């Protein structure tokens with residue numbers, strides 16, 4: 245089979261690899277029909293994720309068809325269309341029993357990280373019964389690819405952690421695919437104000453289309469001053485950090501309202517300053533999290549019901565054979581306007 249293989253910082257190639265086989269009774273092998281690239285794949289390619297060793301097939305998002313199941317898999321059979329969760333969970337360990345699948349002792353973020361991932365014609369899924377989801381007939385499978393990672397991230401780490409509530413005010417700093425997923429998820433709770441901050445006017449325009457009430461380009465406007473003005477000096481009930489750098493965490497610290505929540509979503513590589521000398525008396529909470537994907541079944545129902553349409557995040561489509569072009573387009577998002585690139589069999 246063809247697969248996109250990581251070869252160390254800055255190096256990747258499409259290669260011929262042996263088709264994966266069922267190795268444990270709880271495994272399934274999936275024929276991938278649609279996959280995509282995540283900002284995290286670019287982090288790996290930059291060398292920021294040393295736990296991903298050269299030789300690993302990248303990718304942790306996708307949909308496909310069950311090709312083969314182990315004897316212990318009871319919920320799926322050959323031919324079933326499935327959504328792959330970016331998080332593998334055994335369903336049995338202490339963390340899984342608490343719903344913290346991201347820290348499953350034999351799962352968590354494994355795909356395209358410490359085991360071969362979904363940017364290939366076939367992928368082996370561990371703990372298949374609890375790491376795959378059935379796709380309802382008639383679903384828009386391209387839209388469902390957005391449910392492998394970014395929509396549950398927005399819902400769990402941005403919206404639920406951030407306690408978004410009807411009539412409340414929300415600031416989302418970072419309008420990449422993840423920040424926009426936070427925006428789509430926030431709208432379920434009908435906040436009164438959704439303010440989106442980014443440096444890229446194209447992404448801010450998408451945010452507006454997706455329902456942002458205000459957009460701020462922080463390259464040309466002081467984002468903190470603008471948010472304080474919009475909220476009449478109070479700040480926002482929920483400040484979501486969806487970039488992963490000190491500057492944007494700092495914006496969130498400055499705009500979180502009394503008794504509000506700073507919901508950190510971004511993956512940080514360096515430390516940030518915590519202004520506890522100012523925040524201690526503000527009754528705020530700071531939340532962090534790696535996505536658990538516990539909300540995926542609920543999000544699947546909202547897509548089926550037509551109340552969530554994440555297909556609007558897909559800006560480019562490629563065939564499997566064009567995987568390298570897909571990476572190039574995604575990596576040059578500022579020039580190409582890429583949000584999510586769909587790669588189809």
Ligand SMILES: NC(=O)c1ccc[n+]([C@@H]2O[C@H](COP(=O)([O-])OP(=O)(O)OC[C@H]3O[C@@H](n4cnc5c(N)ncnc54)[C@H](O)[C@@H]3O)[C@@H](O)[C@H]2O)c1
Pocket residue numbers: 282283284393394397401417418419420421422423441442443444447462486487488489491492508509510511512533534535
């Ligand atoms: N917590 C989780 O489980 C989880 C899951 C998936 C992704 N993430 C993380 O979420 C973050 C966002 O992911 P993404 O795929 O949308 O990334 P992305 O790089 O596509 O988007 C980041 C956005 O931030 C904007 N930005 C950069 N610097 C800025 C600044 N100084 N001020 C305002 N905006 C700025 C960029 O223009 C871009 O639009 C990443 O750190 C990613 O690793 C976390």
Ligand SMILES: [Zn+2]
Pocket residue numbers: 282283284304330393394
């Ligand atoms: Zn991802």
Ligand SMILES: [Zn+2]
Pocket residue numbers: 333334335336337338339340341347348349350351
């Ligand atoms: Zn577990």
